[in-house]
């Protein structure tokens with residue numbers, strides 16, 4: 001992939017071509033499933049490819065084919081590593097991604113006892129994970145791989161929400177999570193101020209009906225809260241605190257239903 005991309009030099013700026021190649025890839029995937037945003041993204045795709053001659057445009061699907069092959073060999077942050085190999089992280093104002101081996105170690109720590117996460121999945125059907133600064137998706141990919149290693153099908157039992165302020169990072173993460181078929185909702189936005197500019201839904205999210213699954217879980221949570229007695233009835237003496245009407249499963253304190261990655 002690095003060799004393919006370097007062919008664009010010196011006529012083109014490598015950072016710009018890399019960004020466009022990955023954005024075109026992300027659009028090609030998104031437009032196969034996300035019909036609501038299709039037209040505007042198609043226009044953007046045409047604007048990108050219109051900037052280059054035929055040789056460069058034909059290189060874009062070759063890069064995607066190489067990414068597919070690389071991820072077929074096993075999960076990993078292929079694009080994050082490529083970004084570093086091409087030394088684009090320096091140009092991108094010091095945007096360093098976590099080496100995949102470190103992300104894998106952190107994913108194992110996040111999951112902890114496999115029994116806890118399996119108990120949540122048995123009870124609720126899935127666990128969710130939040131990545132507020134996802135980069136190319138290293139930590140999410142590592143979490144998915146770690147779940148696979150303990151016998152959990154992450155394509156069905158994990159849902160990811162991921163945000164990054166840099167659209168290039170979101171395009172990288174989107175392309176990789178899509179190819180690994182991770183159900184995910186990615187956003188271009190600022191996690192600190194909550195300003196969101198774009199929404200990217202992976203094919204696994206759309207085809208798996210995850211909007212409905214997530215809405216159903218919110219409904220159950222709202223019912224749990226409304227079933228709680230009023231505060232004055234709940235706060236009695238320490239010795240006589242009544243159990244809540246819908247007690248949380250024993251696994252909940254140790255393993256929240258949403259895992260946080262950062």
Ligand SMILES: C[S@@+](CC[C@H](N)C(=O)[O-])C[C@H]1O[C@@H](n2cnc3c(N)ncnc32)[C@H](O)[C@@H]1O
Nearest residue numbers: 096097098133134135138164165166169190191
């Ligand atoms: C050090 S990288 C880590 C990326 C990824 N978590 C990893 O481990 O590889 C930090 C990322 O945070 C993003 N970022 C910085 N400030 C942000 C903000 N306010 N909201 C969302 N993302 C932000 C950057 O664009 C960058 O991709």
